[in-house]
Amino acid sequence: MSTDIANREATFAERFTNKVMELFAASAGGELALTDFQKRLAQNYCIVADRALKAAEEKRLKKVEKYRDPLPVTWANVDMDDLALSVVSAARVGWDPMQSNHVSLIPYKKNAVDKYSMTLMPGYRGIELRATKYGLNVPDAVIIELVYSTDQFKSHKKDRHNNIETYDFEITNDFDRGKIVGGFYYHIYNDSPEKNKLVVMTLKEIEKRKPAYASPEFWGGEKVKWDNGKKAGTEQVEGWFEKMCYKTIYRAAYNDITIDSQKIDDDYMKLRQMELSLTEMKVGQEIEENANKEYLDAEYQFADEPLPEAEDSPEPAEPVQPTNGAGPGF
Numbered sequence: 001m002s003t004d005i006a007n008r009e010a011t012f013a014e015r016f017t018n019k020v021m022e023l024f025a026a027s028a029g030g031e032l033a034l035t036d037f038q039k040r041l042a043q044n045y046c047i048v049a050d051r052a053l054k055a056a057e058e059k060r061l062k063k064v065e066k067y068r069d070p071l072p073v074t075w076a077n078v079d080m081d082d083l084a085l086s087v088v089s090a091a092r093v094g095w096d097p098m099q100s101n102h103v104s105l106i107p108y109k110k111n112a113v114d115k116y117s118m119t120l121m122p123g124y125r126g127i128e129l130r131a132t133k134y135g136l137n138v139p140d141a142v143i144i145e146l147v148y149s150t151d152q153f154k155s156h157k158k159d160r161h162n163n164i165e166t167y168d169f170e171i172t173n174d175f176d177r178g179k180i181v182g183g184f185y186y187h188i189y190n191d192s193p194e195k196n197k198l199v200v201m202t203l204k205e206i207e208k209r210k211p212a213y214a215s216p217e218f219w220g221g222e223k224v225k226w227d228n229g230k231k232a233g234t235e236q237v238e239g240w241f242e243k244m245c246y247k248t249i250y251r252a253a254y255n256d257i258t259i260d261s262q263k264i265d266d267d268y269m270k271l272r273q274m275e276l277s278l279t280e281m282k283v284g285q286e287i288e289e290n291a292n293k294e295y296l297d298a299e300y301q302f303a304d305e306p307l308p309e310a311e312d313s314p315e316p317a318e319p320v321q322p323t324n325g326a327g328p329g330f
């Protein structure tokens with residue numbers, strides 16, 4: 001990235017951060033104090049949001065015209081008040097959209113106000129950060145492992161002879177472990193080992209958590225081929241099945257940490273509500289509107305899985321270059 005582009009990007013992001021602080025203060029009825037670190041995160045949200053809007057607009061334009069939403073996915077059509085509240089909450093939790101698997105930004109249409117909202121969906125690292133910040137009895141360590149057919153695994157649950165839950169795990173062939181048969185996570189409490197918790201998941205239980213509309217680019221399987229907006233057969237995609245299984249267990253391990261009601265604040269409630277809104281509204285809306293039509297690009301996932309584009313991409317995205325250095329015009 002050239003120095004001129006970097007400077008334009010910095011100015012663009014700084015203006016966004018100032019606008020976020022202004023909108024939040026007006027909505028909350030008082031001044032907003034962010035640390036330098038939180039301000040830097042807010043600037044990161046600006047850059048990633050710009051990238052997400054451009055990608056969403058490209059997808060909108062690819063749709064057959066009669067099924068295309070007439071409202072362009074641009075900054076001018078974003079609900080900035082809602083975005084400001086979301087960005088502040090995420091920054092105070094510590095989610096950094098520039099870091100892999102922290103959080104994805106997902107534009108979706110709010111028909112009631114004819115605007116786009118930017119939902120922030122946590123990745124598995126984001127879930128870890130939230131659980132660590134808000135959890136009750138947070139473990140000192142969490143072990144997460146996949147188990148393959150050549151591994152030797154034996155769980156030791158609590159009983160009258162065993163006060164500490166534990167397990168034996170041995171990899172017998174490092175370079176050819178066979179097929180995945182399951183996995184487990186283990187919560188460790190150094191000062192109170194009797195609280196240690198082991199959860200074992202079979203492959204069937206892992207796959208039950210696979211989203212109903214999971215992207216084959218990530219889970220593998222059959223993918224529809226498109227040619228000029230029309231179906232052109234199917235193709236088999238290898239995907240990243242092992243990585244997705246691991247992330248499924250990882251998310252379960254940190255979602256299993258009970259949230260301390262005394263730690264819950266406005267930031268937690270705002271981010272949690274965004275997750276629920278996306279699951280309940282956006283996924284169903286996208287599927288219903290596009291089912292059985294010429295072009296279907298719904299890649300939204302249910303339950304604990306975020307959008308694959310940002311969350312599970314094996315390679316980091318290129319830095320964004322705001323158009324003409326102007327950005328959304330704030």
